[in-house]
Amino acid sequence: MNTPEYTSYAPPPPRWESLKKEIKEAAQTLGIDDIGFTTAEPFLFLKNLLQEHRDKGYDSGFEEPDLDKRTIPALREGEAKSIIAIAVAYPSKMDNPPKSEPGERRGILARSAWGRDYHLVLREALERLEAFIRQRVPDAVMESMVDTGVLVDRAVAERAGIGFSGKNCAVISPKWGSWIYLGEMITNIPFPPDTPVTEGCGTCTKCIDACPTGALVGPGELNAQACISYLTQTKGFLDETYMAKIGNRLYGCDTCQIVCPHNRGKNWNHHEELLPDPEQAKPLLLPILDLSNREFKEKFGSSAAAWRGKKPIQRNAVIALGNFKDASAVPKLSEVLLRDPRPELRGAAAWALGAIGGEAALAAVELALESEQDEEVAGRLGRAKSRLAGPIDP
Template sequence: MHADLKQQIIAASQTIGIDKIGFTTAAPFTDLKPSLVAQREKGYNSGFEHQNIDERVYPDKIFNQPRSIIAIALAYPTRMHQRAPRSEYKRGYFARASWGTDYHTILRAKMTQLIEKIRQLAGDDASIAFKPMVDTGELVDVAVAQRAGLGFIGKNGLLITKEFGSWVYLGEIITNIDFPPDTPIPCQCGECTRCIDFCPPSALLGDGHLNAQRCLSFQTQTKGMMPAEFRPMIRNVIYGCDICQLVCPFNKGKDTHFHPDMEPDPEAVSPELVPLLDISNKQFKEKFGALAGAWRGKKPLQRNAIVALANMRDRSAVPKLLEVIDKDPRPVIRGTAAWAVGHLLKNQNAEISAFLTTALAKETDTDAQAEFQQALRAIAALPA
């Protein structure tokens, strides 16, 4: 085994700016398979996961003769040192994992640097090979990181490190180099259930797994109508969810600012909601394109912005919402705007009811039609 090389790599990782590094074998993650199968059978998957379960469990199915996996963690900020200036508009919010430059970009760059350094340290041996991946890869990041000794998997399903809590991005590199493995860390949550207790949609199952379909982070990333049940729960967060991390005792007082490219732009991560509703594709790319939270495009964020306006009781947004209903070509946006108008009015309004009735008559999408009908019923039930 390459024990000396391992120590050299650990030292090199610190010069690259990798905050934690660990090593594990490339043995199969056999303990994972039953839970992965059960998750799929119960319909708990998000659909964003790698679909081939065997490739998530057996490293040798995605890499020729793997011997080790190197796991890395980068700590990200939890507090903004500057706030966006006061505005006439209400602001939304991106969850912390989407602050700064997209973490996929950052992690890939760090792993590329690390691989180059390992090649140098190994004497440019042409026989050594690597396969780096972030959360879009086949393996389960938290399982690799836990087995490599970076931290333990909490009841919220996230990796929790001693130094940084769960505020870390994870990546891993499969290699055919044989390294001495580090010691896995067992769960240290004990009797604490704060993450489970505070999860608004009860998405956490209590054993480190979750029903991703009920997770608010997942709900903010879908492209269709957000189910009405989840709309009040997202409050003014238009991407992601931090609740299970914010209430975790292991995260208390954790706030690192090691990486300049992770620092949030307040105007981008707490954007004005009303102007977001008619932002052009070019403007969207310029303002939000570097964020991880932009990966699904602008439609989910605009839908979530409309929900946030309703949750914040921003009645000044009603004229803009009516304009959206009249002019936006997307049924999801029109329907969500109609729901928001019905949610925001305090009293019956004959003019707005007539407007919505006319819009409903022109609407061809069945989901949007249902939202218009619900809005009209909500307005009819208001005081005159």
């Protein structure tokens, strides 16, 4: 009779640990670059921080207003037991980017808006993940969200071990840097949690120092109202002080990520659908001003930059032309100033003409002053005229 060799026996892992391992091994085939697991316990520490942030007036207005929903994971049906966080890496560099030259000035979209709309990319990845789990647990309850969900994506990703929260308010992965899109899935499956990343920013403040508008008011604290990424997505008039700092950005801002040492040398081009179309990611500015709604959707509709419609992009294109101070743009800007029915574009054109300078710009501003009915635009025209009549900025 053979004696069992108990010393070499190892019990099989618990069901959910085994499934978690299976999911991690399959992640790349599902289009997911990194995946982490955490409990569905409330993010208690976060509620007070979010309230303080709101009290200071730092919210963007895009957030879920109910702080309990933002900090207490929940399912519509069943009890939330765990959260799966996912990350998908995206490019930080463009091959052969088109040049911006006099007479053919170009704007730039933030890297998060290069390639196909990341909301769709992540939702499809989460759908594949859901199907993978449902094959193994048919009665599982799962709810996925990308960006527009109620939870704070960064807090979930940090607790699930995807990365740490940087001073620039981005989740920074030790492997991928901060060039990652985030999404999550709440489920009633009690997966064992992963360990959070303990790495951090140390004494580095490069992102805070480089922020064009000072929106990073402290380590991990962002005043969204001053953030260029937020400002480029708003509708309406922009503060003229911020307009000068927007540069040629049409959507978003990458400055705090570009200067981050954790991103040095990191560029991810393995997701073909996220690779940029150079003419979309760095488009000519003047043609943007003539786009119809249909043409705008054809050019930018596949990008995350399209979600607010064409008006903010066109306003930002006017601002960018002013920041380039290219006199060849004066005729088109004068046309916008005198004929465009949208006050925010006329106001931007007034500022841009004031920034460019010259007799033609002054003539357009003076002509517009004779008939402008909007009080805000008229005020901007008056400031532009004063600027144009005085010494021209170098």
